[in-house]
Amino acid sequence: METILVASQDRAARAFLGDNLTADGYAVVEAGSLAGALELLGRAPVGLLLVDRRLPDGDGLVLVDRVRSAGSLQPAVDCDLPIIALVEGGSALDRIRALDRGCDDCVARSAVAYAELRARVAALLRRARRKKVPARLRVGPLTVDVAGRQVWVSGRPVCLSNKEFSLLLVLAGDPCRVFGRAELMATVWGWSDGGSTATRTRTLDSHASRLRRKLSREGLAYVVNVWGVGYRLVEPAPPGEAMRSSRGPQRLRLAA
Structure with missing residues (x-):
């Protein structure tokens, strides 16, 4: 069972995503802050990160930077961890910034349907599993x-x-x-x-x-x-x- 970390200050959004992802067979852990997300990432293996750019103690892209910097977390977190950013409006500039910082995908928080988000999550996890299979x-x-x-x-x-x-x-x-x-x-x-x-x-x-x-x-x-x-x-x-x-x-x- 893959574990997904949902990092967002919006408690209702965390509950919605947690309930639906759990119903779809994933294990879900939630964090309401940048510090909380960093703590969870260092505590147990996570298969995918869903991170909101709006966090009370910093931009969610700071979390992306920490994940992509190998060895910056103890214990070390997989620097290739699949990451989906949740952005406010979903403008081209917002998506480009998130992708440039190391996100694998980017969706508009208020516009994306859950069915589409679920498909994006499954696609990223599928690609990640293929990369980890040894020859x-x-x-x-x-x-x-x-x-x-x-x-x-x-x-x-x-x-x-x-x-x-x-x-x-x-x-x-x-x-x-x-x-x-x-x-x-x-x-x-x-x-x-x-x-x-x-x-x-x-x-x-x-x-x-x-x-x-x-x-x-x-x-x-x-x-x-x-x-x-x-x-x-x-x-x-x-x-x-x-x-x-x-x-x-x-x-x-x-x-x-």
Whole structure:
């Protein structure tokens, strides 16, 4: 779930945006001042900033300057954080100033419809997610070429179906994390009510079983079934290296 920070001195506007964005599946945090927004940005990861230029303790573009200046916030904030500025009249000069200062988009506070703002938010977040996807993922000897949709284990190519690859991509995106069945069925198959039927559960289990079998090397399993919860991806310990496995599976590494 993406977190959106709404920074505006207008309490009614914050409430309106917060209610609607929350209904659309986003987590929303609100700030009524420049100082409050800076504090929230330094406290937890934020996926997108909606900032009003009118703040009681300064121009909202000052906040944009701070975000774009790498290392100016502690802990550091992503300097490429998507930012949408809310301006008063939406004149060409207002938009140019906001874009020149580092905003990714600019909308007129009083003129834009929520449906349009929601679409702009979704588009910026979609582009931001694509930028963050690495070209290749590695978990031990397992290599996943994200763009080419190819997989190798110790240099040996592995042929996967589209759904098997999609399932692997989700699991490899956060190795060691246990993904629930309903979450996997919603993400890979688009079934938001995925955990409600035995047929859909069997579909997930059969794909996970085939994926485990195809990735297995010398009897070692990458895909682990966490009983009663779901699945996770691990780097299996070679035979005779029980001490290594006791330290826990290896975390994700980016390929060179």
